[in-house]
Amino acid sequence: MKKTLILTTALTGFAFAAGAEEITVMSWGGAYAKSQIEGYHKPFTEKTGVKVISVDADNPATPIKAQVEAGNVTVDVVDVEYPDAVRLCDEGLLEEIDPSILPPGADGTPAEEDFLDGAISDCLVTTIVFSTLYGYDSTKFEGEAPSTIADLFDMEKFPGKRGMRKAPKTTLEMALMADGVAPEDVYEVLETDEGVDRAFAKLDTIKDNVVWWEAGAQPPQLLADGEVVMTTAYNGRLFNAAVGEGQPFVMVYDGQVMDYDGYAIPKGAPNLERALEFLVFATETEQLAEQAKWISYGPARKSSAPFVGLYQDGKTEMGPHMPTSPENLEGALTTDYEFWVDYNTELSERFNAWLAQ
Amino acid sequence: MSDASTVPDQTGPLKTADGKPLKSALAAAQAHRTRRAFYLVAPLLFFVLITFLLPIGQMLTMSVNNSSFYSWLDRDTGEKIPLMVELREWFDETPAGTEPDEAAYAALVSGLVHARDVKAAGQIGTRINYDVSRTRSLFTKTARKAPKMEPPYKEALLDADEDWANPRLWGAMRNASKAFTIDFYLSALDRTRDDQGNIVKIDEERAVYLLLFKRTLIMSALITFMTLLLGFPIAHLLAILPLRHSNLLMIFVLLPFWTSLLVRTTSWIVLLQSQGVVNDLWVSLGIISDEGRLQMIYNQTGTIIAMTHILLPFMVLPLYSVMRPIDPSYVRAARSLGATSWTAFRRIYLPQTIPGIGAGGLLVFILSVGYYITPALVGGSTGQLISNLIAFHMQNSLNWSLAAALASLLLFCVLLLYWLYDRLVGIDNLKLG
Numbered sequence: 001m002k003k004t005l006i007l008t009t010a011l012t013g014f015a016f017a018a019g020a021e022e023i024t025v026m027s028w029g030g031a032y033a034k035s036q037i038e039g040y041h042k043p044f045t046e047k048t049g050v051k052v053i054s055v056d057a058d059n060p061a062t063p064i065k066a067q068v069e070a071g072n073v074t075v076d077v078v079d080v081e082y083p084d085a086v087r088l089c090d091e092g093l094l095e096e097i098d099p100s101i102l103p104p105g106a107d108g109t110p111a112e113e114d115f116l117d118g119a120i121s122d123c124l125v126t127t128i129v130f131s132t133l134y135g136y137d138s139t140k141f142e143g144e145a146p147s148t149i150a151d152l153f154d155m156e157k158f159p160g161k162r163g164m165r166k167a168p169k170t171t172l173e174m175a176l177m178a179d180g181v182a183p184e185d186v187y188e189v190l191e192t193d194e195g196v197d198r199a200f201a202k203l204d205t206i207k208d209n210v211v212w213w214e215a216g217a218q219p220p221q222l223l224a225d226g227e228v229v230m231t232t233a234y235n236g237r238l239f240n241a242a243v244g245e246g247q248p249f250v251m252v253y254d255g256q257v258m259d260y261d262g263y264a265i266p267k268g269a270p271n272l273e274r275a276l277e278f279l280v281f282a283t284e285t286e287q288l289a290e291q292a293k294w295i296s297y298g299p300a301r302k303s304s305a306p307f308v309g310l311y312q313d314g315k316t317e318m319g320p321h322m323p324t325s326p327e328n329l330e331g332a333l334t335t336d337y338e339f340w341v342d343y344n345t346e347l348s349e350r351f352n353a354w355l356a357q
Numbered sequence: 358m359s360d361a362s363t364v365p366d367q368t369g370p371l372k373t374a375d376g377k378p379l380k381s382a383l384a385a386a387q388a389h390r391t392r393r394a395f396y397l398v399a400p401l402l403f404f405v406l407i408t409f410l411l412p413i414g415q416m417l418t419m420s421v422n423n424s425s426f427y428s429w430l431d432r433d434t435g436e437k438i439p440l441m442v443e444l445r446e447w448f449d450e451t452p453a454g455t456e457p458d459e460a461a462y463a464a465l466v467s468g469l470v471h472a473r474d475v476k477a478a479g480q481i482g483t484r485i486n487y488d489v490s491r492t493r494s495l496f497t498k499t500a501r502k503a504p505k506m507e508p509p510y511k512e513a514l515l516d517a518d519e520d521w522a523n524p525r526l527w528g529a530m531r532n533a534s535k536a537f538t539i540d541f542y543l544s545a546l547d548r549t550r551d552d553q554g555n556i557v558k559i560d561e562e563r564a565v566y567l568l569l570f571k572r573t574l575i576m577s578a579l580i581t582f583m584t585l586l587l588g589f590p591i592a593h594l595l596a597i598l599p600l601r602h603s604n605l606l607m608i609f610v611l612l613p614f615w616t617s618l619l620v621r622t623t624s625w626i627v628l629l630q631s632q633g634v635v636n637d638l639w640v641s642l643g644i645i646s647d648e649g650r651l652q653m654i655y656n657q658t659g660t661i662i663a664m665t666h667i668l669l670p671f672m673v674l675p676l677y678s679v680m681r682p683i684d685p686s687y688v689r690a691a692r693s694l695g696a697t698s699w700t701a702f703r704r705i706y707l708p709q710t711i712p713g714i715g716a717g718g719l720l721v722f723i724l725s726v727g728y729y730i731t732p733a734l735v736g737g738s739t740g741q742l743i744s745n746l747i748a749f750h751m752q753n754s755l756n757w758s759l760a761a762a763l764a765s766l767l768l769f770c771v772l773l774l775y776w777l778y779d780r781l782v783g784i785d786n787l788k789l790g
């Protein structure tokens with residue numbers, strides 16, 4: 001702690017000496033970091049005069065863990081996925097954030113109600129919702145096109161190869177929903193042995209026709225190559241291929257599985273005050289909506305939806321492409337992190353065994 | 358020195374010109390030479406020690422020792438804080454399988470309160486969760502309630518969650534509190550412990566590691582055989598062609614060797630996928646119908662084809678280096694003495710290439726046993742090797758102890774095969790080029 005204090009003092013001193021304050025924000029790079037620079041960093045500098053330095057990492061949770069453990073923290077705010085934030089928080093590597101510092105939404109709703117369920121955790125304030133959903137190549141289906149999660153598993157009605165993520169998370173949930181389990185009951189069913197059997201039985205029906213993917217860039221490629229006729233994917237990737245590159249891909253939001261990602265502050269951040277200020281600013285209604293103009297990930301506040309405008313191409317309305325827009329939320333499921341923290345070992349074992357056999 | 362030794366002292370032992378006994382002078386010179394040789398290899402030795410032996414030692418330790426249940430590192434002070442002290446004492450005093458009494462529950466509660474204070478409940482829960490599902494949140498949730506609990510603690514804990522009475526959970530905690538455990542090796546061999554602590558087979562539907570070990574060894578043997586089958590004629594051709602031509606041919610062997618592994622693997626995806634070059638060609642030639650396109654990638658076939666191609670140079674190069682110096686007159690002599698070309702090959706040529714076959718085979722086999730990227734990209738579900746699961750536990754489940762146990766088992770397998778090879782063929786009989 002002492003070391004951190006000295007470091008903090010030294011860095012603050014340095015910042016004053018340099019005549020301008022600055023904070024460092026670590027994120028994932030690429031189009032996603034760009035959306036944050038446009039949506040949060042630039043407006044924050046404009047408002048406060050504090051310069052925001054953006055640094056990238058493959059998964060910011062890993063370097064943050066290393067920095068805090070080594071007692072040499074250079075990052076003030078970090079963008080992490082929800083389960084990583086829970087884990088790092090449990091290990092005491094993140095500052096706890098008091099939700100009362102978050103302002104109410106633009107329509108006056110208190111912050112804790114304005115944010116989606118569970119979006120504010122002990123150490124993390126969620127900024128975006130991304131989802132795993134399935135999409136298909138519209139040129140492959142004349143006549144009736146897939147429209148429900150059950151269609152993903154219906155080999156008779158829609159023959160052809162499927163792409164699926166090689167992991168039990170989201171795959172098992174989708175299998176159960178396709179088998180007729182309502183989204184709100186999915187985790188209750190999956191907690192029982194019969195429920196797990198049921199999910200694997202459903203997966204058995206398509207096992208021979210599945211191409212498994214691991215990296216997020218793979219599924220749009222599989223679709224574009226014609227290797228599969230439909231595939232699960234992260235919604236931002238499919239949006240990018242469909243709208244950004246003009247591929248004939250259609251996304252099906254029924255049975256989508258949503259995950260959270262947001263901002264946290266590492267223990268011993270050099271500019272804690274400014275970091276909190278930035279975090280509060282970035283998670284305001286308008287700012288969340290501003291980011292959503294740059295990438296098709298949904299803002300974590302319900303009050304942001306009316307503020308979401310056009311994509312950067314100036315003609316695509318972003319609203320309908322958000323996983324959180326009301327018409328897409330029907331039949332959607334939000335990942336239960338507590339469930340996966342507990343069951344990941346067991347279900348991964350079973351999933352790996354099932355795959356190998 | 359040779360001059361000195363030709364002028365021997367008449368009476369005593371042999372001496373050098375300056376009067377030292379020859380034996381010690383020789384020893385000193387030898388020692389000097391050995392030292393110099395040692396200084397030369399010292400950097401390499403140091404490098405090997407740091408980058409190879411140390412990590413392997415660490416891996417072996419990690420596979421039998423996981424201290425996350427009973428030790429916590431305080432980040433502010435760098436101190437190691439013992440956890441669950443009283444409960445560990447209770448485990449030490451009672452034999453395995455003892456029904457937990459009030460004292461045990463009290464020890465558990467005080468351990469949980471302490472763990473909550475130092476924020477170690479998540480770490481403890483993660484450790485137990487490796488063995489018993491659904492326990493990570495059990496620990497974190499109960500730790501939150503623990504400070505308010507009052508005796509009798511057994512009742513208080515069971516009130517919080519009745520899973521605390523689960524004998525498997527207590528067995529797992531007992532195992533996790535030991536400094537050394539073979540439990541990760543048990544998991545790596547599809548074994549587990551029942552409520553009484555006996556070693557039993559894991560449920561059929563969760564057993565995967567033995568199957569994958571077997572598959573890895575069989576596929577590696579098959580790939581080695583394929584590279585030999587393809588590499589032998591190439592190496593032979595390279596060896597008998599005049600140098601001018603064989604150099605050109607050699608470039609063709611080496612060119613893919615110099616290309617990035619990732620590029621070669623993804624090229625195979627382009628070639629073999631069902632809308633790929635090979636399938637398109639066959640469809641256009643009418644060999645297969647458009648609906649009957651073959652699935653040659655994202656399965657075992659894909660893994661074998663891609664890995665055979667990628668590992669081929671490792672077979673060709675040692676073979677070539679052994680075949681090049683073989684005198685063609687031996688085979689000619691055999692033929693002139695009446696041997697058929699097959700007999701001449703089998704009894705004269707082939708035995709001389711054995712060192713190359715052994716070296717190439719061992720290289721390809723050991724490389725393919727630990728291969729990771731290619732099966733990950735083209736293996737789909739049935740073409741996965743054990744290395745893919747090791748990577749899974751390193752990166753995804755973060756169960757490094759299990760990853761270490763699996764990796765150690767793989768290492769033992771390879772060492773065993775190496776020993777077998779030494780016994781059967783002889784390691785002196787190996788020529789790497």
